[in-house]
Amino acid sequence: MDELWLHPRLGTATRGGRAPRHYLIALQHAVHTIDADPRWRQWWNRTGFRVCQLGIVTEGVDHLRPSADIRHVGDQLRANFTCALPSDCSDHELMRRALTEVRTMFEVIREAMALPALPPDPEPVPSPSCADDLPVIERALTSVPRELEHQGYLTLTQVQNFFG
Numbered sequence: 001m002d003e004l005w006l007h008p009r010l011g012t013a014t015r016g017g018r019a020p021r022h023y024l025i026a027l028q029h030a031v032h033t034i035d036a037d038p039r040w041r042q043w044w045n046r047t048g049f050r051v052c053q054l055g056i057v058t059e060g061v062d063h064l065r066p067s068a069d070i071r072h073v074g075d076q077l078r079a080n081f082t083c084a085l086p087s088d089c090s091d092h093e094l095m096r097r098a099l100t101e102v103r104t105m106f107e108v109i110r111e112a113m114a115l116p117a118l119p120p121d122p123e124p125v126p127s128p129s130c131a132d133d134l135p136v137i138e139r140a141l142t143s144v145p146r147e148l149e150h151q152g153y154l155t156l157t158q159v160q161n162f163f164g
Contacts, residue, residue: 004035004051005035005041005044005045005050005051005052006031006032006034006035006044006051006052006054007051007052007053007054008027008028008031008032008054008055008056009053009054009055009056009080010024010027010028010055010056010058011055011056011057011058012024012057012058012059013057013058013059013082020058020085022091022094023058023085023086023094023098024058026091026094026095026097026098027056027058027083027098027101027102029095029098030095030098030099030101030102031054031102033099033122033124034099034102034103034106034122036122037119037122037123039119039120039122040119040122042119043116043118043119046115046116047077047113047115049072049075049076049077050075050076051075051076051077052076052077052078052079052109053076053077053078053079054079054080054081054102054105055078055079055080055081056080056081056082056083056101056102056105057080057081057082057083058082058083058084058085059082059083059084059085067081067082068080068081068082068105068108068112069081070108070109070112070113072113077109077113079105079108079109081105081108083101083105095124099121099122099124103118103121106118
């Protein structure tokens with residue numbers, strides 16, 4: 001099997017709550033589904049990058065404006081995004097939303113890096129029945145100036161610093 005080109009890094013910045021495991025599992029599954037799809041691999045191979053480190057920070061607040069940090073580091077692309085937690089929904093709907101969320105992140109990457117159009121969505125594969133080994137980085141939000149406390153989203157600096 002070919003080396004994986006897509007490396008997810010999952011985190012949560014929920015304030016005082018537990019990690020949203022169901023959504024994080026769905027996001028991880030969406031990333032692995034895209035990584036395994038031959039059309040997406042072919043698309044990625046044309047970018048000139050060896051791997052993509054995709055950091056996703058889920059937030060426990062609704063926000064109008066997600067934050068993104070996209071950097072070219074050597075032969076890698078490092079892209080960190082925030083996303084809001086979806087409202088309660090079925091497992092099938094949660095998986096659909098996660099795939100849409102990850103595809104939207106790649107659309108932002110594509111536009112920012114002037115890459116070719118994205119391939120179609122990958123064929124759905126069954127979701128994992130258990131993901132106890134899901135590595136999640138949980139961090140308290142860094143303090144922000146008082147005037148930004150109620151903005152409802154992570155600042156670009158917070159996103160840049162989240163995964164270190």
